[in-house]
Amino acid sequence: MLVLEGATVRFGRRAALDAVDLEVADHELVCVLGPSGSGKSTLLRAVAGLQPLDGGRVLLGGADQAGVPVHRRGVGLMFQDHQLFPQRDVGGNVAFGLRMHGVPKGERRLRVEELLELVGLPGAARRAVGELSGGEQQRVALARALAPRPRLLMLDEPLGQLDRTLRERLVVELRAVFRRLGTTVLAVTHDQGEAFALADRVVVMRDGRVAQSGTPRDVWQRPASEFVARFLGFANVVPATVTGGTAATPWGGVPVPAGSPQGACRLLVRPSAVRIGPSCAGLPCVVESLTFRGHHVAVRLRPHGAPPLEAECGVGDAPEPGAEVGAVFAAGDVVVLRPGDGG
Numbered sequence: 001m002l003v004l005e006g007a008t009v010r011f012g013r014r015a016a017l018d019a020v021d022l023e024v025a026d027h028e029l030v031c032v033l034g035p036s037g038s039g040k041s042t043l044l045r046a047v048a049g050l051q052p053l054d055g056g057r058v059l060l061g062g063a064d065q066a067g068v069p070v071h072r073r074g075v076g077l078m079f080q081d082h083q084l085f086p087q088r089d090v091g092g093n094v095a096f097g098l099r100m101h102g103v104p105k106g107e108r109r110l111r112v113e114e115l116l117e118l119v120g121l122p123g124a125a126r127r128a129v130g131e132l133s134g135g136e137q138q139r140v141a142l143a144r145a146l147a148p149r150p151r152l153l154m155l156d157e158p159l160g161q162l163d164r165t166l167r168e169r170l171v172v173e174l175r176a177v178f179r180r181l182g183t184t185v186l187a188v189t190h191d192q193g194e195a196f197a198l199a200d201r202v203v204v205m206r207d208g209r210v211a212q213s214g215t216p217r218d219v220w221q222r223p224a225s226e227f228v229a230r231f232l233g234f235a236n237v238v239p240a241t242v243t244g245g246t247a248a249t250p251w252g253g254v255p256v257p258a259g260s261p262q263g264a265c266r267l268l269v270r271p272s273a274v275r276i277g278p279s280c281a282g283l284p285c286v287v288e289s290l291t292f293r294g295h296h297v298a299v300r301l302r303p304h305g306a307p308p309l310e311a312e313c314g315v316g317d318a319p320e321p322g323a324e325v326g327a328v329f330a331a332g333d334v335v336v337l338r339p340g341d342g343g
């Protein structure tokens, strides 16, 4: 469906997109994730035709889009500030693109009803946009973007301004709607939870380049680099040397999964790999702080003479702050990262 080949955009001497190669298959939901300034919006704008390329190509359905204007690319856009037309009612907003495409009135009305049903706002066509909640407005914006049946729908921080609970619910609904319609989606967000919940594939960007691309599970379980690991919120990353099945780290010996690359590396120890036990066993640490995260507790440990260590445990098993404990490492949740990545 969508192919980017060496897509490059420069602002002055800085490349906002640096020779990006990316493919999005028909019906695929791809979410581009990355810190502020990594080039996510520029990528979307380049695909939409809002931003000319300084190098490389964008192909849609096999056709090079050089010189093809925005409105002829057949892509739908839904941006963070969804900018509904305040003077039009809900139906008028959803029908906007259909009117532009010259769809006759009767057909428009049917399609608007169908779309409002789809986004969970049945019968809302006559409602004023100003009366709607943020989440409802977001649904109207989605219905409006879907109305002309774009071959590719692009979302920029689609749920950015909504509160967390609503976002979590809408993301599940969005995924279901896209699945049902078979929509191909390229979305951009800096919220990893949103990306992981929505996407079939996650693309992590850094400084205009693709740092990693894979299924949410792959990227989560095997971050390709220290940058990706830290971006995902993992703090336990240290220099290490792997020999056989053990990595020598500032925390002592940590078992690594069978088949891990040998030699000097950066090592990611997921909090779930750190078991907290009595101080007589394992690495002696003091419990610095606890953070309750729903079903588990994140425990920050301060080992003697070594970097801080994040662990996690069940709510019922959480130690007291200030307690002396022992940390023991399990191999399963340890990842040997590519060396020389900086990060």
Ligand SMILES: Nc1ncnc2c1ncn2[C@@H]1O[C@H](COP(=O)(O)OP(=O)(O)OP(=O)(O)O)[C@@H](O)[C@H]1O
Binding pocket: 011, 015, 016, 034, 035, 036, 037, 038, 039, 040, 041, 042, 043, 190
């Ligand atoms: N019109 C522009 N003129 C000059 N520099 C720009 C322009 N648009 C973007 N940039 C720069 O290009 C880089 C990438 O910007 P972009 O908006 O694509 O990042 P982003 O990942 O979408 O960030 P955010 O999450 O903050 O929206 C940034 O360094 C930004 O300052």
